[in-house]
Amino acid sequence: MTDTHAHLDFLELQELEEVLLTDLKAVLTLGIDPARWERTLGLAQGNVYAAVGLHPTEAHLLSPEVEEALRHYARHPRVRAIGESGLDYHWTPGTKAAQMRALDFQAQLAEDLGLPLVLHVRSKDGQAEEDLAAWLLVHRPKRVVLHAFSAHPALEGAGLEVGAYFSFAGPLTYPKNTALREAAKRLPKERLLVETDTPFLPPQAKRGKRNRPQYVRYTLEALAEALRVPFEEAERLTDENAARLFRWDNGGV
Numbered sequence: 001m002t003d004t005h006a007h008l009d010f011l012e013l014q015e016l017e018e019v020l021l022t023d024l025k026a027v028l029t030l031g032i033d034p035a036r037w038e039r040t041l042g043l044a045q046g047n048v049y050a051a052v053g054l055h056p057t058e059a060h061l062l063s064p065e066v067e068e069a070l071r072h073y074a075r076h077p078r079v080r081a082i083g084e085s086g087l088d089y090h091w092t093p094g095t096k097a098a099q100m101r102a103l104d105f106q107a108q109l110a111e112d113l114g115l116p117l118v119l120h121v122r123s124k125d126g127q128a129e130e131d132l133a134a135w136l137l138v139h140r141p142k143r144v145v146l147h148a149f150s151a152h153p154a155l156e157g158a159g160l161e162v163g164a165y166f167s168f169a170g171p172l173t174y175p176k177n178t179a180l181r182e183a184a185k186r187l188p189k190e191r192l193l194v195e196t197d198t199p200f201l202p203p204q205a206k207r208g209k210r211n212r213p214q215y216v217r218y219t220l221e222a223l224a225e226a227l228r229v230p231f232e233e234a235e236r237l238t239d240e241n242a243a244r245l246f247r248w249d250n251g252g253v
């Protein structure tokens with residue numbers, strides 16, 4: 001099993017040890033603001049790899065100094081993606097222009113370093129999803145992940161057109177989310193990923209609890225059911241997709 005999206009720096013020490021002891025093939029931990037980059041890289045050992053970036057809710061922090069620091073950390077050999085970037089009009093609707101600037105900067109950095117770009121999107125009315133879909137069609141990043149994919153139609157269309165990876169999180173297990181399971185079924189198999197967004201977004205079986213990478217199993221079970229394949233096949237598929245995208249076996253230190 002592979003967890004392609006976690007925030008391990010939010011976990012307690014004991015929770016972290018459990019992660020490192022699991023038989024997860026790989027975990028990508030994302031450091032989402034400048035104060036978290038150093039610690040995130042410190043956690044990137046063994047089966048844990050890192051991404052560094054500026055979350056859209058932190059986009060107002062972008063400055064020449066922060067750009068310089070991000071360029072520096074992004075060159076670390078355990079860094080396998082830039083992000084998460086994206087657009088969030090739910091928590092920080094007042095910083096749209098800053099979010100777009102931070103998105104453009106991180107997309108360019110990902111392209112310069114040949115790394116995948118991980119994208120977050122959230123809004124009450126779907127406007128962030130519409131804007132991100134439009135952005136994707138203009139900028140057409142070469143390797144991009146739609147994290148915690150929610151099956152917004154415009155974003156799905158744009159993602160398909162640019163060859164994005166679609167990463168499913170705990171909501172795939174919610175009983176009411178039939179539409180999301182149908183999306184998983186119709187998307188190209190070689191573009192499917194699973195993630196937890198630890199410590200957020202727990203799956204149905206763990207609702208109300210803090211999420212952790214091991215719980216990616218529940219999302220993977222839901223994916224296998226949606227695809228009507230055995231668990232092991234869904235596991236092999238998403239392990240291979242993640243390894244191809246993030247190049248786990250390429251120059252690991």
Ligand SMILES: [Zn+2]
Pocket residue numbers: 005007030084197
């Ligand atoms: Zn996240």
